[in-house]
Structures are given as C-alpha cells and as structure tokens.
Amino acid sequence: MLMKYLFAKNDEIPAGSATIFFGFSSIFWFVVGTGLGSFNAAKLAFPDWVTGTELFAFGHMRQVHVLAVILGWISMAFGMTMMYMTPALGNTKLWSEKLGLWTVFMWNVGLSLGLILLWMGITAGREYSDLIWPIDLVVIFGVLLPLGINVWMTIAHRRTQGIYITNWFFGACIFMLMIVFLVGNSPELFNLTGLTEAYLTFWFAHNVLGLWITPVAAAIAYYTIPKLTGNPLYSHRIGHLHFWAIIAFYSTPASHHLMSAPLPEWLKSFASVEGVLILIPAVAFVANILLTMKGKWSMFVENIETKFSITGVLLAIPLNMQGGFQQTRAINWYVHGTGWIVAHAHLALLGMSSFLEAAAVYFGLQSVLRRKLYSLTLANLHYWFFIIGFCIYWISMTIAGLIQGAGKIYEVPYIDVVVAEHPYMIARWAGGTMVFTGNVIWLYNMWMTAREGTIVPAGRYAHELAYER
C-alpha cells in the first residue's frame, strides 16, 4: 500500500497515511531494538551465549541496538507525532502527505542499510555517530530535510494566530538535529583526530539526546496531556521558558561527557555549570504538565495514554536530577565509565522519552485510524511489562554501576568486579526482556486495532470511548 501511495497524487492520498506508516514503523523498530537489547544483555549475563560468530559479537550488536532504538523507534515515533500533531495544532492539513510517505520510505530504507552495515562491522567507530558518512548524508538530506520541510510548511500554512509550544519544539529540533548531524560527523568528513574528534563525538552524542530526544518527547506531552484531559496547558509562558532554557543551556555542555579528558579546564567547568542549569527547563516542564493535570488525576490510573504520559513525566524528575549532578566533577569521578551511566541513558531513552512517545503513538494511531483500541487488557499488560521491566533494568544497572565505581576507586582486581556484577547482569537481562515482551504485545494490539478495532463514530475521540463497551 505504501508503494501505491508513493506515486499517487497528493490529493488522492488519504489524510493520516504518513502518520499510520510512521506509527507502525516506530513500533516495529521498538520491537527490533529492544529484542537486540535483550540479546546483548544475555551475552553479558551468560558469557557462553552465542559465541564464535563475528556478526553476533557484542561490539557489533551493541551499535545496532543503540541506533535501532534512537533512529528507529524514538525518532520515527517523533516523525509520527509530527505528522498528526503539527497540522492539528495549526488547524490545518499536513502540507504534503506524499512527502511524509516518502520520508517514511527513505527512513526505513536508509536505517535498514545503515544497521546492516554496522552489523557487518562497517562503522565510523565513534559512539552514537557510528554510521558511516554516506548514511549520515542520507539521514540529513533524505530524512531530516524532507521531514523538516513538511513540518515547517505546515506551521507556515497554519490557520491559527500563534504557534503552540509543541510546534516550536518540533520546528526547532529538526533544524538543530540537522546541524548536529553535519557538525557532529565532521571528524569523519574532514579526518579530524585526537581531542577534536573526541569532543565532536560527544558534542554529537550529547546534542542528539539534549536537543532531540528529550525536548521533542517533552513537546509531545505538551500536546497529549491537554488533549487527553481536556484541560488547557497550565502555562504557555512556562513552556516558552522551557524551550528557550533548552536552547540557551543545553546546546553547549558536551564536554561534561569528557570530564577526565585533557580538554581545557575552563571548557569542562563551563560545561558542568551548563549541565546543572538543565534543572531550569526540567522543572518548568514537569511542573507545567503536572499542574495541567488539575482535576483529572483519576485519569492517571484509568486512562492508558495518560498513565504512560504521566509515568514519563515522573521519570523526567530523576532523569534531570541525575543528569544535572552526575556530570559535576565530584560525582563524575566515581560514576564515569560504569553501569550507572548506562542506567541513566536508559532512564532518558527507555524511561522518560519512550513512555511519552508510547502514549502519543497509542493516541495518534487510534485517532487517525478512527478505531477504538482492540484490547485495553493488552495495553495495560504492555504498560506493566514496560514499567516493571524498565525498573528492574534501571535499578540493577545503577547498583552495578556503584559497585563498578567502588572497584575502580579501590583498584579492585577487574575479575572480582566482573564476578560481583554477575547477578545484576542477569537482572538487567530479565528486565530488558520484559520490555521486549511488552512491545511484542503492543505491536499485536495495534495491528489488531487497525484490522478489527471498533470504528469510532463521528464527533467522538477514540480515547473517550476506551472504557465504554
């Protein structure tokens, strides 16, 4: 069906098609990404699991896992939300449904190609910017630019006077991510080496997280929570404070990832202070959303999308507390290079961000398909597999990180640390596998929703009918 619409006239493509293809692609990549995560965790928990094949070596599979979840699940979920939220907030249609479908197509093809190359060991060799430069160019000009054009033109053709905060984030973050990809990959494009390469590598890594994954996830919550609860956003002005604080404070602290590197001391101190200032947009965001829930807190336990969203917002609190302080010299000395950081990264991507995106994908697919969720029980099962699995993962990795930190500081023999870590590695695998299982359930539930979900009558919202039989 996608191929048919790719070559159809724009007017002949049903509204919402890009949203649906983006939505299902994102869930598919979430299943793939978490499945790879579970596989990799099994290799750490059970060292004899699948050995002797280079393709399945941890070093190969880890990069595929990381980029499958970042560029597959998270970014395609962002693409999906942009396809339906941007026009809805501008009281207009998506500028080009056809361009949206081409973006999904290019995204899936480019990502599959990039991941296969990584799997084969063809890599740029830098963490997070692992993709080789031709694939980077596909991402910039084949994916981000068309996505940006669609979002910017939809905003430009809006039929509302102002631009809602969600669209501020959407428009700006796509532009910033393009710059991040261009500049962050310059070590490979221009053969930069040494400290410059290290700094730019983590400039890229930091900004993909700080200027794309977390702010766009927050932007989604600015749409979903008011929409689900029927309450207006508590304060649009606080939303602007959040937006401009991100722009001012969070585009520069890259060197707080390299506190032990021989970078200039002033640069590390500057980055560390900027890193603490993340608490300003974080508090603005969390307070704004929680105050928007006024009078509708019962939805936190009754409505599946709200449950996902508010859980994501709650997880933003420890995420930013950790993020703000773990990069200061005192704490970084202890936790750098340990499982604590892995736990923190998952708190950002699998915790705060993924919960907010899952809510938006649930809501968006039901709204665009005009079908009621196939099974609320399966959706709740997904939520509980997801949150319990995530908690097991995050807690076990945080504790494992503290033990590694102790081992590092006390100069404990490495093998003793490995033995001490083992139970936590098994817990990590169990938690990750629970998340993966939940996602398989989710994919089935959404597929069945598209095929057999009860059709929502005109004038009603799918989420309003969730509890009506």
Next chain:
Amino acid sequence: MKNKLTLGKTFFVLIVAAFTTGMGNGSVFGAAVMCAVGRGPYDNWGGWGAEAFDPSTFSGFVDWMMLVFGLAFAIITGLAMSKHGEIESRGDNTAW
C-alpha cells in the same frame, strides 16, 4: 462521584513508577553526600558477598538512600493522589 484514587487503585503505580522516581533522586543525593564525606575502607568496597549494602561504603550508602527516597516519594505521591481523589470526587475545584 466516587473517589477513583483510592490506595487500592493507585498502589501499583505508586510502588513501581513513583518509587523509581524517588530512587533516582536518592541515587543523586547519596552519591553527592558520599563524595562530600568520603568512603569506607578497602575491605568494604561493596562487591558481591562483600557487604554490598554496608551503609558505610559508597555504594551501600547510595543503595540505602535510593530505598529511603523511593519510599518517601511513594508515600508523598500516595498522599497527594488520595487528596486529589477526594477533591475530584466532590467535583469542585475550589479546594485547589
């Protein structure tokens, strides 16, 4: 309208989501305090079978702080949810 935010209905959300939120804050507090006051002796480095949860060690102290903060956040959120439930069940917004 009946109270939809009783402990029975919120318990699992509190014990998982809210507890984890508190644990995250506890991890930061614990790490910051231990960096400020120092750490225990070599024997108590915190490895498996080596008093991993000894509160005098760096990791042991942080583990305990995570539990304390987790419990505290779950209780605070539980009380807040209960109060929200009462107000929402009355259907008036004047108590905000």
